[in-house]
Amino acid sequence: MKRSFLRNIYICMSKQIKLNKMKKVIILGLFAMPLFFASCGGGEAEGDTTDSDTTATVEEVIPTTHESYTIDTATTIINWMTYEGEELSHNGAVKALEGNFEIATTGDELAVSAGYILVDLNSISESEGSAKLVGHLMSPDFFDINQFATTEFVFDHFEEGMIYGNLTVLGTEVEVSAPTAISADENGATLELGEFKVDFTAFEMPFFIADVEAPVEEQHDPMVGFSATVVGMK
Numbered sequence: 001m002k003r004s005f006l007r008n009i010y011i012c013m014s015k016q017i018k019l020n021k022m023k024k025v026i027i028l029g030l031f032a033m034p035l036f037f038a039s040c041g042g043g044e045a046e047g048d049t050t051d052s053d054t055t056a057t058v059e060e061v062i063p064t065t066h067e068s069y070t071i072d073t074a075t076t077i078i079n080w081m082t083y084e085g086e087e088l089s090h091n092g093a094v095k096a097l098e099g100n101f102e103i104a105t106t107g108d109e110l111a112v113s114a115g116y117i118l119v120d121l122n123s124i125s126e127s128e129g130s131a132k133l134v135g136h137l138m139s140p141d142f143f144d145i146n147q148f149a150t151t152e153f154v155f156d157h158f159e160e161g162m163i164y165g166n167l168t169v170l171g172t173e174v175e176v177s178a179p180t181a182i183s184a185d186e187n188g189a190t191l192e193l194g195e196f197k198v199d200f201t202a203f204e205m206p207f208f209i210a211d212v213e214a215p216v217e218e219q220h221d222p223m224v225g226f227s228a229t230v231v232g233m234k
Contacts, residue, residue: 064106066113069189069232071099078119081195081225089221090133095123097150101232103182103189110182112163112191115155117230121145141207144170163193170203178226191230197223 073096081091099117103110121143126133138145148170156165156175163180166173179194200222201208208222 062107064104066102066104067184067189067234068102068114069100069234071096071101071117072188072231072233073097073099075231076117076229078226078228083221083223083225085221090126090130092124092126092134094125095120096230099230101155101189101191101230103184103232105184110184112155112158112180112182115153115163115165117153119151119153121149121151142205163191167198169200170205172203174198174202178228188234189232191228191232193226193228193230195225195227197225200224 076096076099078094078096079091080094082089097118097120099115101115101117102113104113105111121138122145124134124137124143137143140146143151151167151169153176154166154168155163158164158180161179161181162177164175164177167176168174176196176198178196181192181194183190183192201212208220211219211222
């Protein structure tokens with residue numbers, strides 16, 4: 001009788017313990033479910049936000065066109081000038097024999113993209129009409145036109161309003177650069193080259209080789225200035 005009573009008590013206690021465990025599991029589950037759904041809902045919202053905020057930026061590509069021009073030798077003019085200190089000493093002009101250049105247009109921006117000009121040294125002139133000075137410039141002391149009747153400029157590149165290239169005089173090539181303004185219309189194009197200077201000692205002209213032996217106050221400035229208006233026809 002006693003054993004049966006104890007056995008019943010044990011069975012009741014076991015059932016109570018199991019019932020308490022189940023209650024704990026159910027309570028924990030109830031607390032966890034809102035967290036689970038909140039977590040899932042947050043993930044979807046974040047995904048939706050990412051999708052809605054993603055935009056594709058398309059940059060407009062402006063095409064570049066190229067136009068070639070033949071140099072108009074009748075209207076193209078190249079100016080030269082020499083100095084004594086800061087004072088102008090002599091100035092004159094020389095003509096183009098042939099040449100061409102190319103303009104690249106991107107929107108409203110114009111740039112020189114190629115170029116070549118051959119200069120006729122037989123066309124050298126001096127502003128005051130000094131035949132003596134012109135004859136001296138054509139002699140072996142300077143350009144020696146019997147052997148070197150032309151000089152040439154070959155384009156290298158154009159950047160920030162400056163044209164760069166190589167000038168060949170007496171068979172010697174030197175790098176030069178000049179500020180350049182470009183204009184173009186349906187009929188042609190014009191390159192306005194602002195003044196730039198070239199050191200003529202680089203060409204080893206007999207005049208300047210001998211000049212360095214003279215007293216300093218009698219020496220001539222070897223920096224010769226140039227400017228040009230280059231006209232191109234389609």
